[in-house]
Amino acid sequence: MSHIMSGLLFNAAFGFYVIGLFHSGVAFLSKRDLFLRVATASVGVGFLFHTAFLVYRAIEMSYLPLGGLRESLALFAWTVSLCFLIAHWRYEVKALGLFLLPLVTVLMLGTVFIQTSPIPDALRNVWIYIHTTFMFLAYGMLVVTFFAGVLYLLQERELKSKKPKTFYHRLPSLGVLDDVFLRFLIWGFTFMTLGLLVGVIRAEQDWVQGWYQDPKVIAAAATWTIYLLLIYLRATAGWRGRRAAWLSLVGFASVLFTYLGASWLGGQHSF
Amino acid sequence: MDLVLVGLSHRTAPIEVREKVTFPEGRLRPALLNLVQACESNEAMIVSTCNRVELITDGARNGSVERVKEFLYSYHALQPPFLEKHIYVYREEELVRHVFRVASSLDSMVLGEAQILGQLKRAFLLADTEGITGRSLKRLIPHAFFVAKRVRTETQIASSAVSVSSVAVELARKIFADLRGKTALLLGAGKMSELAAKSFMKSGVERVLVANRSPDRSQKLAARFGGTAVPYCEVDRYLLHADIVLVSTNADSFLIRRSQMEEVIWKRKYSPIFLIDISVPRNVDPTVNEIENIFLYDIDDLQSVSSSNMEERTQEAALAEQIIDEEVANYLHYRSTQNLGPVMQRLQKRLEEICLEELHKSQNLFRPEDRLRMEEILRRTAKKLAHPVMVELKRPGITPSQRLQNLEMIKKIFDLDEDG
Numbered sequence: 276m277s278h279i280m281s282g283l284l285f286n287a288a289f290g291f292y293v294i295g296l297f298h299s300g301v302a303f304l305s306k307r308d309l310f311l312r313v314a315t316a317s318v319g320v321g322f323l324f325h326t327a328f329l330v331y332r333a334i335e336m337s338y339l340p341l342g343g344l345r346e347s348l349a350l351f352a353w354t355v356s357l358c359f360l361i362a363h364w365r366y367e368v369k370a371l372g373l374f375l376l377p378l379v380t381v382l383m384l385g386t387v388f389i390q391t392s393p394i395p396d397a398l399r400n401v402w403i404y405i406h407t408t409f410m411f412l413a414y415g416m417l418v419v420t421f422f423a424g425v426l427y428l429l430q431e432r433e434l435k436s437k438k439p440k441t442f443y444h445r446l447p448s449l450g451v452l453d454d455v456f457l458r459f460l461i462w463g464f465t466f467m468t469l470g471l472l473v474g475v476i477r478a479e480q481d482w483v484q485g486w487y488q489d490p491k492v493i494a495a496a497a498t499w500t501i502y503l504l505l506i507y508l509r510a511t512a513g514w515r516g517r518r519a520a521w522l523s524l525v526g527f528a529s530v531l532f533t534y535l536g537a538s539w540l541g542g543q544h545s546f
Numbered sequence: 547m548d549l550v551l552v553g554l555s556h557r558t559a560p561i562e563v564r565e566k567v568t569f570p571e572g573r574l575r576p577a578l579l580n581l582v583q584a585c586e587s588n589e590a591m592i593v594s595t596c597n598r599v600e601l602i603t604d605g606a607r608n609g610s611v612e613r614v615k616e617f618l619y620s621y622h623a624l625q626p627p628f629l630e631k632h633i634y635v636y637r638e639e640e641l642v643r644h645v646f647r648v649a650s651s652l653d654s655m656v657l658g659e660a661q662i663l664g665q666l667k668r669a670f671l672l673a674d675t676e677g678i679t680g681r682s683l684k685r686l687i688p689h690a691f692f693v694a695k696r697v698r699t700e701t702q703i704a705s706s707a708v709s710v711s712s713v714a715v716e717l718a719r720k721i722f723a724d725l726r727g728k729t730a731l732l733l734g735a736g737k738m739s740e741l742a743a744k745s746f747m748k749s750g751v752e753r754v755l756v757a758n759r760s761p762d763r764s765q766k767l768a769a770r771f772g773g774t775a776v777p778y779c780e781v782d783r784y785l786l787h788a789d790i791v792l793v794s795t796n797a798d799s800f801l802i803r804r805s806q807m808e809e810v811i812w813k814r815k816y817s818p819i820f821l822i823d824i825s826v827p828r829n830v831d832p833t834v835n836e837i838e839n840i841f842l843y844d845i846d847d848l849q850s851v852s853s854s855n856m857e858e859r860t861q862e863a864a865l866a867e868q869i870i871d872e873e874v875a876n877y878l879h880y881r882s883t884q885n886l887g888p889v890m891q892r893l894q895k896r897l898e899e900i901c902l903e904e905l906h907k908s909q910n911l912f913r914p915e916d917r918l919r920m921e922e923i924l925r926r927t928a929k930k931l932a933h934p935v936m937v938e939l940k941r942p943g944i945t946p947s948q949r950l951q952n953l954e955m956i957k958k959i960f961d962l963d964e965d966g
Contacts, residue, residue, distance in 0.1 A: 306702055307700075430720070434717070434720060434721065434841050435835060435841065437843065437847040437850060437851065438850065438851075438854060439851055439854055439855070440854075444705075444706065444858065447723070448719055448720045448721060448722065448723040449720065449721050449723070449818060450721065450723030450724065450818075451723045454723070512815065512816075513814070513815025513816040513817065514816070515816055515817075515839070516816065516818075516838065516839055517838055517839075518816075518838070
């Protein structure tokens with residue numbers, strides 16, 4: 276019974292995300308705002324189902340569904356769609372859906388195909404949940420940062436080429452993109468710092484042997500340094516636009532490696 | 547609907563012809579009253595802009611067209627065949643479509659321009675205050691406003707800029723998002739840069755600095771739109787603070803060099819600069835555009851943005867035409883079904899009247915008690931006679947304009963007065 280329920284919630288969320296993806300594609304091609312509104316509305320509904328799914332799972336299993344890669348993908352998809360909605364409603368960067376919605380869909384699809392491995396009992400505690408949630412919120416925001424950078428590059432190229440085409444009309448201004456880039460960068464960096472701190476304190480308290488040699492920890496530290504560098508260069512040397520976008524590309528690659536690549540090198544993280 | 551539209555526009559008549567028949571705004575009211583008198587019309591309006599002169603009156607079937615033409619010739623003191631090959635006449639469905647297209651700016655010289663709607667509104671308002679709008683115009687024109695609004699909101703026909711100064715503002719908005727709090731610097735003085743500066747100010751640019759070799763001229767120019775004159779020798783310093791730079795100097799060589807701008811952008815911490823060079827020959831080194839976060843546009847670039855936006859509008863026009871088709875059908879359907887009921891009632895009443903009239907003529911032939919029964923029989927006969935007519939009018943297969951024509955025909959045959 277409970278499996279049917281959580282399956283239903285998950286499928287509803289997935290379904291609405293796919294509808295949203297489809298409509299945002301149509302909106303871009305047809306330039307009709309109506310499709311865009313449908314797209315955002317269905318992502319919003321999908322997000323609600325997704326939230327209900329996570330809450331339901333948490334109650335059902337009496338711990339937050341964060342064990343294993345599969346459940347982490349679902350959480351990642353959730354933070355990305357949350358960030359999409361924030362970027363859309365708060366900053367009106369509608370074009371981000373073009374990149375974020377396919378990502379959400381792929382993540383959800385991944386959840387379907389990957390088998391879950393239950394979380395070790397030893398790791399079930401509130402600090403782990405805070406650590407993981409913060410890290411994924413950070414990832415979601417840094418994804419937005421990266422794509423805002425990509426959009427900046429596209430719009431900048433349009434403006435420099437002096438032959439405005441689709442992107443010129445459909446993308447927001449450089450000023451808005453830069454603003455979104457910076458805000459999501461700062462928030463993402465903040466969450467990442469907090470998430471890492473919680474992780475480190477937790478590892479120290481539990482006397483986890485050699486936690487600093489864990490490949491994932493090393494990768495995360497590298498990622499954190501890249502973003503710190505980005506913020507530093509932005510503040511002092513005015514790195515924005517093209518340079519910042521390229522550096523955020525490096526940062527994003529590092530996030531992906533930390534998240535997906537480092538696990539294969541072994542270590543204490545189950546994902 | 548008994549309206550007819552007689553007119554000429556930039557599509558059919560050159561400016562030499564159009565200028566001879568325009569009605570200046572101040573003299574529009576007497577002209578309209580003259581027209582009403584000359585054509586004995588109950589409803590009339592005149593739309594007169596520099597691109598079109600169109601007169602709408604009722605009485606399409608009573609030779610109004612000729613009378614409107616005569617009015618045009620006599621009012622403007624022209625000799626007859628002068629306008630003949632430039633004039634178009636629309637009735638019925640064509641008229642509805644034309645009015646909708648004009649209101650939506652699909653018939654305008656600059657596709658999607660917004661002025662025509664205002665001009666149409668003023669023309670309608672004038673006719674309305676003079677009390678010469680009736681059933682037909684009061685339905686048609688407001689519906690045209692509605693269609694124009696639909697076209698504007700559902701297509702992108704007017705969303706991108708096409709005039710040079712509005713293109714400059716549009717580009718600035720694509721770079722800075724919000725122009726409030728931004729600073730513009732004008733180098734040199736020219737008509738074009740003045741225009742652009744004015745539209746920048748209108749869009750929220752906070753400060754406009756003016757620098758010219760002659761301090762006198764920059765003072766004057768600055769005073770004209772509330773800018774600040776700054777000494778020309780200190781331009782380098784002001785360049786650091788300017789987000790938008792308009793260059794319209796008349797130097798023979800590059801006044802703004804690449805190395806100079808490289809330094810400026812570095813000092814500004816790569817905060818973007820929109821550089822517009824409208825001087826010919828160009829006074830800004832074109833390679834400045836290669837510098838990160840500097841966007842340099844010369845006059846040709848602005849023109850090319852304008853024409854590409856124009857293309858965008860043309861593409862959108864196809865969609866707008868679909869909306870027009872839809873709305874013309876809606877309107878005609880509405881008009882044809884709306885009149886159906888009253889016309890049928892009047893027809894039945896008329897047939898009854900004819901029958902009863904005959905009964906009255908021969909009432910001596912009947913006993914009074916039979917007369918009542920005869921009346922009843924004749925009433926039913928009238929109903930049965932009207933029935934096939936109603937069936938034909940309501941037949942689902944016919945188009946709204948056919949239905950309207952049939953309605954008009956029946957009204958004419960049976961002499962059914964509009965208000966009877």
